Amino acid sequence: MVRGTAGLLLALLLAPFLVLMTSGSASAVTVMCLPKADETACIASTMGSRAEPIAGVDVILTAPDGTEQRVTTGDDGKWSFEITETGDYVVSADAKTLPDGFELENETVDVKVDQLGKSFGAILQLRSEDYSAETSKVDELIQSTVNGLRLGLLLALASVGLSLIYGTTGLSNFAHAEQVTLGGIMGYFFVNQWGLPLWLGGICVVVFCAGTGYFQDRGLWQPLRRRGLGLTQMMIVTIGLSLALQYTYQLVVGARTVRVVQDNPEVSTFGPVTITHQSIVAMVISVVVLSAVGFALLRTRVGRATRAVSDNPALAMASGIDTDKVIRLVWTVAMGLAGLSGILYALVVNGIKWDSGLQILLLLFAAVTLGGLGTAFGALLGALIIGLVVELAPVFGMPGDFKYATALLILILLLLVRPQGLLGKPQRVG
């Protein structure tokens, strides 16, 4: 009874549209199909975009039993089919009715109707005929390479620190990613919330993060080393720290994405490459800072001491190097670099979330392991390779969902043939 009444009501509501349609008016707006529970389902979509609909295209629906139905899109570009049976349907369009100079990007779209009473979408994408896959592939390659270099440089900032910590203390720091997130979130507070100019806020973030590194080593890691806590145990401590920090961020800023600067970034185009100004600045800063770190490691006294500790802590201590001081410095610098990487990352992707760091943690580990655990320059090389792999994988046909997985897969394959990494020494593998 209720269903009957509802049906009647629906018919009454639809009647005016039906009249409109049968009147054959050229400006008719197509009747959109409405699914009824357990009776009918709809396959519907719009040809073109909502702003620029394409009218007068014949859309063809092939039912599972092979029968065809046709509708012509209305002025609003919309089309819909009502169907009464579940199954696999195929939607296509009559190429002759397409506007001149356009072709379908994909000839057919498969729709799997598993349930009546629902609407199903099937998007037929149009593109202009002079669209050439060849040149755009090259453009895409160049654009992705630039994106890959950008990601690689940001990863390098964080992974050089990770690698130095590993080299000097033997610790795989699982909380390193949270330091990257911290950089972004502090950037949000300093610049967005408290209104500091971006460059000043950035310096504050780096100083703040370096400070957390200093006090972390002073309050946590050095006492633990003195206690003689094993490396496995220390690694689990870093996991606990990472968990606690992640949920602290969620408690403080929530699960939303926060931005360092409020306005949208400006974009420049160089030939095929489109890039935001912030990305350019971020890349320049990364290169300068990484060169400075490299120079310090190679040419300065304290850099040589760091490499000595990294090479053989006992021997370094015996030759009069204050290893505790070096390790303290390494923690400070590493956390400062991670913070810098975090705020630059937040600027480049225009936002940071509590788990942004977590998402790149595995890339950091992949970079460090790829380059050779404990070698700073290996981490740099590894980070660039991982960044390029992640961004270029979709260009070479890897589905976008798997781009992070590709980097990890390469890591696993590399460990099979060269476990010490690209620049590592075999005896460190153990």
Place this chain on the structure above:
Amino acid sequence: MDNIQLILNGMMREMLSPGTAAVAIAVIGLNIHFGFTGLLNMGQAGFMLLGAYGMGISVWHGLPFAVGILFGLGAALIFALILGVPTLKLRGDYLAIVTISAAEIIRYVGRSSLLTDFTGSAQGIPGSQYSDPFRSVAFWPFTGGGSWVLLPFNYHDVADGAVWVRLLGWAIAIGAIASLVYLLRSGDKFSGVARNGLVVLLVVFSVFLLLFLFPLDYQKVGVNGWWLRFVAWTLVAVCCFIVYLLVRSPWGRLLRGIREDEDAIRSLGKNVFAIKMQALIIGGLFGALGGMVYVLASSVQPDSMGRTLTFFCYTALLLGGAATIFGPVLGTIMFYVGRAFIFQASRAYVPDSILNTQEAAFFSYIVVGVALMLLVIFRPQGVLGDKRELRFNV
């Protein structure tokens, strides 16, 4: 009083929930890796996810339930082989990095929209697609529908559930559990049949007492009913027994030997790589089994079995005591009950303006993280473990 009863009821529900049992099974597996062999497997959640997918996908596509279980276990076995071959000859942290990466790859692949027909992508496979066959094998006394209050005789029946009855009951329960823990820890002083008998007796007594104090009401064979709880906790007991038999065998002694000094075992002419691989596979199979139990009450969702779950497993293992038989089970129960306590207590006593429901959940996880740090620093052997057994290094 009502607030306290409410908090304790919440803790009791969490303690008996199939999710706790499922994680306990996975932690038993992790104990074989980390506790007995010293393998840093950071991808136990990956094993769980594979087990769940193996069962869920095959039952969803019309295969029998038993075949689904075999597929789940098979997937975990292959995963262990793939992980083990490149890393088991290297130092420990390589295994850690590779296992955590591989577990994430599985999660990414499961989330991918390309595989929606198999894995249901990020939405996952709904439980209704695979858990019916599990419920259909329920036997007496679970058959017949309806719900049960386990132990119909409860505190309401003694002096109308007066405060003193409950307080007395709680005191006795705490005493019983404390003496149980004491008994489990004193492995050297008491041993033999008498001790094991007393342990079983105390466990049964504590369970009955807890059910008397916190009567629980679930469907007999619902989506999340007594049948699932019965199967899950029986599996936990069986797994404990299997591990007990394994680690007191000559093979189990080899595991500990590898953990303490790999080269010494190698110099005895043993194939260290093969033994490590066997340990990785067996622990992984437990993980897959845990994953299957984990999803029977809910759905196969890749994001519910990510890195965080692995980290919870480690916290539970270290809490209970690595390299012990009952440590994983005790640790998992303590972990989930403790988290439920923090969550329920902050819900009951902290006003919403300071911590709302979601923030209370975040807060309980922060406590988990800090607890993990403090535990490893100050009491790495956990409740039941032996400190001398945990001196190993990567």
